[in-house]
Amino acid sequence: MLYRESISILAALRHGQSIIEYEIDGTIVDANEKFLSLMGYRIAELIGKHHCIFVETLSRDSRTYRAFWDKLKCGEPQKGRFKRIASNGREIWFDASYNVITDAQGRPFKVVTLASDIAITTISCRHADGSKSGISGRVSAGPAACRYA
Helix, strand or coil, X not given: CHHHXXXXXXXXXXXXCEEEEEECCCEEEEECHHHHHHHCCCHHHHCCCEXXXXXXXXXXXXXXXXXHHHHHHCCCCEEEEEEEECCCCXXXXXXXXXXXXXCCCCCEXXXXXXXXXXXXXXXXXXXXXXXXXXXXXXXXXXXXXXXXX
């Protein structure tokens, strides 16, 4: 019964959440349809690319971004609200958990992200508190700009 229940839980997660899987270095290995649709990609466009294609150009080389992946590599999951950039340059805000998967010896080897789109909530909050309104222009999100591996 535990196996059947586990399969049902995974199916429910895949249906309700945007999910993307990475190698421990941030290389994309899989994503579900919900994630692909939201971000405007086909799976073939993502496999083998680094997570940094979803991050603003200025953030890619930052100490904070490197620390984010260093913590994941050490087995420390990351959770929070994250701004990501879709294929068309549109801002997407996620409430997400980056979960580290370990092998039989307890060594991190994979990261699975479970995410919910919170863009409408985030934009509403930005308007309510008087900060920047709306989503500003297009941001280059091409993989050529990725320098962190």
